[in-house]
Amino acid sequence: MRPAQVTRSTQTVKTRPWGTQTRHQASTQTTHFHPLVFSPDATLISPKEYSPEIHYDLHMVVMLQKAVRGWLARRRLHSLRKEKALLSRASNNEVGTTLKSSHSTTSSSAGESPQPGIGQQHKQWRExxxxxxxxxxxxxxxxxxxxxxxxxxxxxxxxxxxxxxxxxxxxxxxxxxxxxxxxxxxxxxxxxxxxxxxxxRAQVWEVSGEAGGEVEVETPETQPVRNLASLATALQQDASTQSRLQQLNALATTVGSHFKPYLVMICQREFYFTIDLEFSGDRENSKTSALYSGSGKPVVEPTVVEHFHPTRGNVARSVKTAQELISLARRGTHLLARGTTDARLRGLRKRLHTLVISFLHQVQGRESTVVAPRTIRAAGGKPVLAYGRHS
Structure with a gap:
């Protein structure tokens, strides 16, 4: 009897009385089992609830869920709109009856019955x-x-x-x-x-004399106040980092150049001056001029500059507010330069907006006084434009 022989055509052992699949590692052996042939390795299946979701395509499952949920949402929206329409119709009927009853009572008390228009009813309801x-x-x-x-x-x-x-x-x-x-x-x-x-707005002055009346005057403090007002509005709005840097720099520059110096009001012969006390120590080279009183004695040696002085409140409070404004504006500039987003500076912007409003309340001048310009020549200096108040 010949030994068992494996052929290419059948992959079975012909010398056996029955045909069986061979396990010999020959070149004609298949690499995987046929779907109709059971795997020789036993698999233990634990009892659990059947879930058919693994047999479906995930994309199709998502599409089906979207369709079903959309249908449910549209049905819910339709019901809500229907309820809203019914509620609005009922409220309109109630308002109409209320207006009609109130109008009937007023017309009966007045002895006349005019018919109100639709616009009048709408205005009465919307107030x-x-x-x-x-x-x-x-x-x-x-x-x-x-x-x-x-x-x-x-x-x-x-x-x-x-x-x-x-x-x-x-x-x-x-x-x-x-x-x-x-x-x-x-x-x-x-x-x-x-x-x-x-x-x-420009300041309104009352001018006495032959050409009396009120005139609008653009004073040196009008433009700084106008700039601060525009910056206060801009701080409440969203802006890019570059625009916010420009706004903060403009705020610090405006307050520092026009309001930061110590403001002192000197009353001499009913004339008010705004002076800067920060002048150089060398009196010969410094651009200072002496203001003499009637007796000829020098009162003070200031550098006369045209700064806006507060018309209400004290000077120390205005100076403190100006310093806080400048420090906060510089703080915001440093934070933006470090990469902080403008959205995270919302609290700083709100604080700056409040300070600008408070500062404008302190330094804005809206007093309607009779003011006439006069020219006063200081000793050894150029003419200085001052403003005197008529008694």
Whole structure:
């Protein structure tokens, strides 16, 4: 009997009485098992819940989920819109009946019955309601709900209804507080905008004499105040890093060059001067001039410069505010130069905006006084333009 022989055609042992797949490592052996042939290695399958998601394509599963969730969202949106339309229709009917009843009462008391127009009703409905009236309406609604619950319910049902009413009242109070804060912010922003617009305008002087009246005068302090007002508005808006650097540098430069020196008002013969006390020690080379009184004795040797002096408040407070403005502006410049984003400087910008408003409140001059320009020649110096007040 010949030994077992493996052929290429069948890959089976022909000398056996039955055909079996060979395990001989021959060149004709297959590299993997056929799908219809079981693997010789036993696999232990633990019992678990069947999940068919592994048999689906992940992309198709995502597409199906998007379609289903979109359909659910559209159905929810349709129901919400329907509820909103019903609520608005009911509120409009209620407002219309209220306006009609109020108009009927006023017309009956006056003895005439004019028909109000649509624009008048709309204006009467859209005008803002005072917060006290809103709180009063909320209190009346709460009392009405409490009385209704007490008359219709008892026991645990009444307790649950009162708890739900308390939650609803808390939510309404929170909404009213948010509305009040929004109103306050709007009023504050409008007041700040009006103030900045007023200080940016030219000063109005009353001129006496034959050509009397009011005239608008562009004084040396008009442009710095106008620049500060524009910078205060710009600090509240978003800007790029380069623009913010320019704004901070302009703020420090404006305050430092026009408001930083110590401001002193000297009253001599009813004339007001603004002087800079930081002059050089060499009196011969320094550009100082002596201001003489009526007796001929020098009063002070200042360098007369045209700086804006505060018209209300004290000088020390204005100088302190100016120093804080300059230090904060330089701090913001250093932070931006280090790579800090403008969004992270929101607190610094808000503080600068508040300081600019306070500083303008301290130094802005809006006094309507009778002012006439006069020329005063200091001893050994050039003519200095001063302003005297008529008695």
């Amino acid at each position: 803002s309601i005072p917060m006290t009236e809103l709180y009063h309406r909320l209190e009346n609604w709460r009392k009405k709900q409490v009385s209704q619950i007490n008359t219709t319910m008892s026991g645990k049902a009444r307790r649950r209804a009162l708890v739900a009413l308390l939650d609803k009242e808390t939510e309404l109070l929170r909404s009213l507080e948010a509305h009040r804060a929004l109103r306050s912010a709007r009023r504050r922003n409008a007041a700040i905008a009006r103030f900045l617009h007023e200080v940016s």
